[in-house]
Amino acid sequence: MSPDPASLVAEYDDGRLSRRDLIAGLTALGAASAFAGSAAAQEREDDAADAKPLFSGRNVDHIALDVTDVNRSVAFYERHLGLKKIRGNDRSAFLGRENGEFFVALFQSETPGLNHFCFGIDEYDPLEAARKLKAEGREVRQTSGRTYFKDPDGIEVQLAQKRDL
Template identity: 40%
Template structure:
């Protein structure tokens, strides 16, 4: 490519190429050399929810309500859902606290097609029986869920 650029500049300096032709030639060369932008597998349009494993539902709910102002959507002995703007925070009781998964809303969510594409990409997804919940792991082993834009707690 360096040789091509040098050739264009030489032709410009000799008067064989006009300024406009030089600029157009350099621009075309740069566009041709740029790597093609890879299309993403899906179009993520936002975070739908985050699910956390917590040692105590009530204690965690109270913390998030007191310090973050998240209103309660629903609660049981083993789980709790809190509103976080348009999204939600899911808490589930577990002796090993941490991130359970994060959920990304995608455009045109069609569960069967999503499963097929994730499998085609080698991501080994799993679908919760009888639901549209689809999970797979990211490159660090964190669990990702994909959902429709309108998926709610």
């Protein structure tokens, strides 16, 4: 049989292949393509595992949650975890320790869930962080010196200067 879909279809149209043989050939090509793609992806992951990391995550600086009622969530975290509201309003709140450092951010949303999480890294430079991520083919969003990018599952990751928590 011919090695590409167009040739298989042409052979079918010319009557040289049965419908069953056409389907078998196209299925085999699809499976081979998927196997080759997954093998190449695994090879890229293996290469990436051997490469030096772009950053050295030192701690989880904070997590940001989407919540349906900011005030209700503030009350929950204050009551159950002893967190204090550092700053905020009815649309967002930043919770943390008595010393003013926050580590949980709450944002008003129709759908609750993880908004993002932030890793503290040593010697954080937002421009350098963006350059490194873009060189790796990552889409980068920056705002007010913050650097955001998505993990393979689409979860947003933020980078910040490591702080002592």
